[in-house]
Amino acid sequence: MRISIAPENRPIVIASLFVVVILLAGTAYTLSTAGSAPLLSPNYLLQQLQTGSFLGICAAGMMMVILLGQIDLSIPWTLTAAAMTATAVGGDMALPTALGVGIAVGLLNGFGVAYLRIPSMIFTLGVDTVLRGLMVAQTGGFAPQDTATPLMLFLAKDKVLGIPVAIFVWAGVSAIIALMLTRTGFGRSLYATGSREGAAYLSGIRTKWVIVGAFVISSVCAATAGFLLTGYSAKAYQGMGNAFLLPAIAAVVLGGTHILGGKGRYTGTLIGVVLIVLLNSVLSIMQMPEAGRQIIYGSVIITMLLVYGRNQRVTS
């Protein structure tokens, strides 16, 4: 029997199946080597989701920008800058500071892309480099405070009802993003602008504001992730965001968001994040050497994108 799946849901279904395959393969491996199945224990999964929440929040923001057909390469140092500035300020002002840094970077990125019309791939890369320079300069002459504030520690490490708080934060961000995409004019404008900016503009959509808005959301998400990550690792440090850029993009794209914009569902991005987190943890359980992990990780992304691409061609 054939089950028909709407084209926009197909990547989500494929990615979900792949998540199951990873879990089964990983479990088979551990059963055969150690005789136990840690991958299927709720505690282990929650712990994976807790570490995945930082990536998940970054990917949520990245999705806004990719829906426009743009990209935000300034994620790593936006995250780091927000975290380092927040700890340097410390106290109750840490959270507003982190979000403020996110908003400022987002406005700058949005301005460059929407008004100066510089391709986002170039502009955000430049902003990333500038932020890195600023952070190096800040820590060069003296050592600012870099320990996590109590709020950071609570959000990243504590548990409520046995579930890590970080997962609640990720869920909250996800709920806001999903509601915004499906039920607000801004969300619809995002799809319209990403689908064809000229037509959206001539429909009276303020496309420049939409672009700026998307970059602000992306940077604020990165800043939030930085805030949490500081709590998780107890301090802010240079390069803490480096590991998030590629996985964030990969999660969005594996979740079925079209890299040229205009198409994609938030559920897909969530599953994309879960897929990447599980893939990473299974590879580390297998004690795969770093080189092998990188090769498998990259191959999986390319293979899945090929599968999506074929599907789209067949359906069109």
Next chain:
Amino acid sequence: MSDAIVEYRGISKFFAGIRALEDVDFACRPGSIHAILGENGAGKSTLIKIMAGVLQPDAGQMLLEGKPVTFPTPQAANDAGIVCMFQELSLVPDLSVADNISISKPPRRFGLIDRRAQVARAEELLAQVRCEDIDPNALVRELSLSRRQMVEIAKAIGRDPKVLILDEATSALTSRDVQTVYDLLAELKAKGIASLFISHRMHEVDALCDTLSVFRNGQHIETFAKGEKSEREIVRLMIGRDVEAQFPPKPAPKPVEERGEELLSVRGLKWGNRLNGIDLSLRRGEIVGLGGLDGQGQKELLLALFGVLRDVEGEFLIGGRKRLASSPAAAKSGRTRIALVPEDRKTEGLMLGMPIADNLLAASFSKISRGPLIDPLLARKAVDEEIERLRIKIGSSADPVMTLSGGNQQKVVIAKWLMTDPDIILLNDPTRGIDVGTKQEIYRLMRELANEGKAILFYSSDYAELIGCCDRVSVLYAGRVVSEQEGDAITEESLVAASLNIGIEAA
């Protein structure tokens, strides 16, 4: 039928179980200009796409000069001498005219593209289509739509066709270029080349073609020589029913004092060197036409009124405001709302890959929202209402808008704007490339909207439409209004003369 150059025997083609062509027998002789007529969705495009190697038939056989052939790719059809110009312009905007003309087989020297030979070839072909004014080194994106279409024709001629297929090739042309194309086709005919001509303009078909074939619902209805049937009979064959008069009746012209409130008044509108001092007035309840050759500033004028252009000078009074809107977003909101149906529905009017519903709602998010959130029930109701009102033929409103026929796509663009309840509606050639039935629906709709008290500014490259629809016509030439005509004074002669800026005053 041994003299046919291309012959179809029992060709069928289905898309996902839906009939596009069924059991079609069709033949076309060398040295003829053969018109293919039919509403959108009648199967004309499928017919020629099969001939051009874009689609493969599901059943049946195609013969070229008596021998069975199959074209697995467009390249194969090309090599066999079948050259097709598609409705959607197929030029690459960021390449030069010369690059585009020889895009599939550029002249080479030592394996590299010989630019000089390429330019020379482009010049020669452009001269053949009497477009010496086009610079072969210009980028295609800098040319107007009508010039691009001429480049497309030059490109097709350059491939040495035995069979030339023109799909809506004249839909964007100015009258002068249309004449050039007529002459060109006559020359090709004398050389024994068969031309297949698809057009929605009956008078073009009448002037040009010697044989006519009518298609309806994927079937070949009838083929006959020109002159055998009246226009009325042909239209009846095409749509399978009788049609009333093509244009809805116009109301009798009223004296100035009884006319509707003046919504828009523009004096001395200037923009760069494209618009050079335009005076225009628009009242509730009237349809004002913009005439003239293509590229005389009509498009820019509409864009200026819609708030797209920067640094527009002049005196304005639009619903009490003394300024032009600063952006389309500002134009569509406020007390006097403006809507624009743009020139190119595929790139400017629609987000082709998005669902029909999302396209319809794209200008009206605030109308369907309660507080910050969109109300799905309101959205659904608004979409259903507009689909019903304009009788848009769709499967589901969640389907991408690109699955619709051209006429229905245009209806979606219009419906999107009617949802905003505009006072002033700017239309940029809204009937280009759509079928007769839908055209008539649009004419009727325009008159209904005017009767509801909306003001309509209507640019058309088809004089018959201006004459049939408009209460007044302003003819533009070089960014200026050179003639204003009203009521019965709007005639084809007066419009043509004004377009060419020949001062004929009615004697």
